[in-house]
Amino acid sequence: MKAIQVHETGGPEALRYEEIAVPQPGPGQALVRLHSIGVNFIDVYFRIGLYKAEAPFTPAMEGAGVVEAVGADVTHVKVGDRVAYAMCRGSYAECAVVPAWQLVPLPEPLSYEQGAAAMLQGMTAHYLARSTFALKAGDTCLGHAAAGGVGLLLVQMAKICGARVIGTTGTAEKAARAKAAGADEVILYNEQDFAAEAKRMTGGKGVDVVYDSVGASTFEKSLDSLMPRGMMVSYGNASGAVPPVAPLVLNQKGSLFLTRPTLAHYCADRAELEQRAGEVMGWIASGQLRLTLEHSYPLAEAAQAHRDLEARKTMGKLLLRP
Numbered sequence: 001m002k003a004i005q006v007h008e009t010g011g012p013e014a015l016r017y018e019e020i021a022v023p024q025p026g027p028g029q030a031l032v033r034l035h036s037i038g039v040n041f042i043d044v045y046f047r048i049g050l051y052k053a054e055a056p057f058t059p060a061m062e063g064a065g066v067v068e069a070v071g072a073d074v075t076h077v078k079v080g081d082r083v084a085y086a087m088c089r090g091s092y093a094e095c096a097v098v099p100a101w102q103l104v105p106l107p108e109p110l111s112y113e114q115g116a117a118a119m120l121q122g123m124t125a126h127y128l129a130r131s132t133f134a135l136k137a138g139d140t141c142l143g144h145a146a147a148g149g150v151g152l153l154l155v156q157m158a159k160i161c162g163a164r165v166i167g168t169t170g171t172a173e174k175a176a177r178a179k180a181a182g183a184d185e186v187i188l189y190n191e192q193d194f195a196a197e198a199k200r201m202t203g204g205k206g207v208d209v210v211y212d213s214v215g216a217s218t219f220e221k222s223l224d225s226l227m228p229r230g231m232m233v234s235y236g237n238a239s240g241a242v243p244p245v246a247p248l249v250l251n252q253k254g255s256l257f258l259t260r261p262t263l264a265h266y267c268a269d270r271a272e273l274e275q276r277a278g279e280v281m282g283w284i285a286s287g288q289l290r291l292t293l294e295h296s297y298p299l300a301e302a303a304q305a306h307r308d309l310e311a312r313k314t315m316g317k318l319l320l321r322p
């Protein structure tokens with residue numbers, strides 16, 4: 001089968017399109033023939049070596065397709081099922097082996113593209129808005145990169161939860177997109193001091209929670225945007241990893257809470273996965289949650305997808321076609 005392989009970490013050129021053997025499912029695993037593959041920023045972290053994997057490896061953590069074979073002791077799926085998954089590495093390929101418990105049924109109204117777009121970013125936005133800081137009416141949140149893959153979904157979910165949503169984006173075009181998704185206000189954080197703006201927009205009080213996916217370049221000001229006892233949710237490193245933080249800083253800036261969550265710990269078992277994925281897919285099927293699927297590339301052009309994502313050229317989801 002064709003797959004993208006990384007032999008040495010580095011730039012987008014490290015993503016090599018090669019012929020490799022079809023992997024075989026072991027006990028508890030299923031082989032999925034992928035129809036659509038999700039691109040996520042975490043794929044960049046593995047490609048550059050910020051997150052570690054033993055080379056050679058096939059990157060990427062998300063896809064949708066059909067179960068083609070199952071190993072021993074598989075109970076959750078059978079051959080022929082339409083499925084989607086996230087957080088199992090190896091999806092830049094025509095087929096992937098995935099622990100069967102991580103596969104969720106793809107309901108009939110949803111396309112493979114929707115399935116591959118919903119799982120990782122959808123469940124991330126879901127746990128951020130529903131679990132890490134469970135938003136409710138009266139809360140104000142600040143979400144960075146609000147026109148990105150997670151960003152546009154988080155804006156919509158925060159509105160579903162009843163919160164007031166302030167977004168940040170790099171361009172006016174992206175700001176318009178975040179507003180169309182439901183953001184109440186958008187700050188152009190390359191031009192404006194977003195902490196001062198967030199304070200101004202909340203009458204000097206600060207926001208209840210910041211969802212920060214940008215990392216190094218926004219961390220400090222994100223803390224400054226919070227109200228006393230607010231929560232800083234640092235969930236990504238698009239601009240680089242956040243350097244070490246002294247706990248005393250949290251005291252000085254208002255007895256703040258700081259967490260650095262990952263989806264893996266918020267989809268820890270089958271029950272939680274079914275609940276989260278089920279709610280996300282249900283919202284998509286009912287039209288309450290809209291996916292933005294404007295960037296689609298052949299699998300062979302995964303490197304171009306990474307270039308566009310890292311150059312901040314994209315809005316919403318990027319998909320690959322195997």
Ligand code: NDP
Binds near residue numbers: 170315
């Ligand atoms: P996005 O579509 O959001 O793309 C990244 C966006 O970040 C860009 O479009 C850009 O938006 C903004 N950005 C700001 N600074 C930079 C920079 N220096 N380089 C590149 N982009 C920058 O990607 P994803 O939706 O895939 O992921 C968003 C973030 O969420 C990532 O940090 C990712 O790691 C994280 N994430 C974390 C998860 C978790 O469980 N912890 C799970 C899933 C994603 P703009 O132009 O508006 O500034």
